[in-house]
Amino acid sequence: MHRKLLSTFAFLCVTTIGSASIAQQNTPPVSRAYYWDVADNKAVSDIDRINRVKSFGAKEVHIWLNGNEKTPACGARFSYSDGGLLWTPKRLEAFARALHDAGLKPVFIFSPELRTVSYIKSLSADGGPLAVAAKVGGVDIELDIEGNGERATPCLGDGLDRDAADQQLLDAIRQTSPTSKIIMSTTTGWVGKHPILTEDHGADAISPQLYGAHYADTVDEARAALNVFLTDYPKKPLWVGLSAECSVKNAKLGHCSETLFDNEVKLVAQANTQHTNRVPKYVVWGEREARRCPARPLCSLFAEDYLKRTAGQ
Secondary structure, X not given: OOOOOOOOOHHHOOOOOOOOOHHHOOOOOOEEEEEEOOOOOOXXXXXXXXXXXXXXOOOEEEEEOOOOOOOOOOOOOOOOOEXXXXXXXXXXXXXXXXXXXXXXXXXXXXXXXXXXXXXXXHOOOOOOHHHHHHHHOOOEEEEEOOOHHXXXXXXXXXXXXXHHHHHHHHHHHHHHOOOOOEEEEEXXXXXXXXXXXXXXXXXXEEEEEOOOOOOOOOHHHHHHHHHHHHHHOOOXXXXXXXXXXXXXXXXXXXXXXXXXXXXXXXXXXXXXXXXXOOOOEEEEEOHHXXXXXXXXXXXXXXXXXXHHHOOOO
């Protein structure tokens, strides 16, 4: 998820968000969701996890299921395992049901790491994320599309080109879990490169990830990126990904503060007002990143207090 924003031209677009003072905008609240992947923290019960997320005012929990750092070899099937990630089908089903019981909507997010027929079929196999989503019911599917499959060596006899793989992904989701909404999560660097997923009959929504190489440095960067998506995908709802985590580098530069995060949230609300409810929610990267932090306060979930304080707004 952490790729450098490539947009420099978005400020020139006609249907973009202006750079007027965000703090002065009188914008309505948008829905808040939260990314989560800490199945390995066995000392914390599901109830405690869920209560913590609810204290942030989240309405949805986007559960990260696999890694996207290394592309598996040809012939590989979907795997939940990625070092610290310890989701299993049984564990995932139980957590998703617990979220439902608590009034939170589960969303499964994973990276399609291999463009092969067998890999895509494995998503729907017993224990695969699409099969678990169908079994639980009421679970949406978010595809993390940032070129992960592009790194693989072509798999003879089983490999697919990008468009064919994207179409098979859509077909697999709709056949296995037909009630699931489909979200494509990506950054500006991949805008326009997955037309099958972004056309009218593709994904139901797109999730722009509004941060740079290691998290958003400024509101202007986030605005520039969001303008790219508003311009290139004028018909798609946008579920904006923000980061509540701070890298060591950005902390030293003074880019991590509740004020910055508050302005990014207001940017989303402003865009939603200007574009007739096309930007209805934002999804916060928080616990997943905090779990990887080597030290605090230089690397911390700096917006946690903000999320709790504004939960009812």
